[in-house]
Amino acid sequence: MMSTNRKSKSIRREEILCSARNIIALKGFEHLTVRQIAKDVRMTEGALYRHFKSKREIINLLIDDIDVTLMQTIEPIVKKEIDPLIKLEHILTSHIAYVEKRKATSFMLINETLNLKDKVFQRKMLQIMHSYLKIINNILLEGIRSGRFRMDINVMSASILFFGMVQSLSTFWAMSGFKYTASLKSRIKDSFIVYKNGILK
Numbered sequence: 001m002m003s004t005n006r007k008s009k010s011i012r013r014e015e016i017l018c019s020a021r022n023i024i025a026l027k028g029f030e031h032l033t034v035r036q037i038a039k040d041v042r043m044t045e046g047a048l049y050r051h052f053k054s055k056r057e058i059i060n061l062l063i064d065d066i067d068v069t070l071m072q073t074i075e076p077i078v079k080k081e082i083d084p085l086i087k088l089e090h091i092l093t094s095h096i097a098y099v100e101k102r103k104a105t106s107f108m109l110i111n112e113t114l115n116l117k118d119k120v121f122q123r124k125m126l127q128i129m130h131s132y133l134k135i136i137n138n139i140l141l142e143g144i145r146s147g148r149f150r151m152d153i154n155v156m157s158a159s160i161l162f163f164g165m166v167q168s169l170s171t172f173w174a175m176s177g178f179k180y181t182a183s184l185k186s187r188i189k190d191s192f193i194v195y196k197n198g199i200l201k
Contacts, residue, residue: 013051015041017065020058025103025174029112032058056118059109063121066106067128073098078135084143085196088136092166092192099170107170133159140199149199158199165191 019040023032034055038048052058077090099106110129113121136159143149169191173184 009051012041012043013061016048016051016058017061020062021102021105024105024108024112029108029115059112059121060124062105062109063113063124063128066109067124067131070095070098070106070128071131074132074135078139084139084146084148085200087139087142088162088195089192091136091139092162092188095166096169096173096188099166100173103174107167107174129163133163136162143199148201150201153199161198162195165195 016037019037020032023036023040027036032055034045034048037058038045041048052061073094074091077087077094080087082090110125113125133156137155140149140153140155140158144151144153144155169184169188172187176184
């Protein structure tokens with residue numbers, strides 16, 4: 001009985017986080033309120049507070065969730081013994097798919113942490129970005145060592161450009177009404193070709 005209750009609580013918490021992501025994506029952060037979340041998941045506000053003490057705690061868990069799930073998305077690609085260029089391409093497409101699944105809330109959270117001026121949130125988001133950049137950085141170094149990539153590229157700058165490419169494509173997709181169109185697919189492909197041409201020997 002205890003395990004059933006725990007599972008039920010875990011499912012409820014995930015429903016609350018899913019509702020928060022949807023509200024952020026469709027209505028914006030200004031509409032992320034305990035009242036709106038409670039309405040979406042058909043709970044009373046009092047019942048919701050038994051799962052989360054505040055809106056801040058919900059945002060905190062959303063950030064933690066990005067850290068875990070984004071790494072779970074790209075780490076299997078990193079571990080594959082494949083050409084470093086193919087790794088980068090697979091990470092790009094997998095990251096875009098991740099963003100699509102979550103309706104770009106990860107980048108919206110990055111922007112919101114700046115607006116909130118919350119140092120704890122900013123440090124956590126910065127740590128996620130540093131972890132991501134380190135992964136891209138290592139793949140670029142792998143490509144340089146193997147002779148696939150140019151020796152003179154600035155790997156940190158190239159890593160930041162890669163992250164920026166994902167963010168720009170995600171923003172374009174969100175501004176297009178979250179529609180994964182042929183035009184967007186073409187932009188993803190063309191963007192990677194431009195990036196590839198800048199790092200290949």
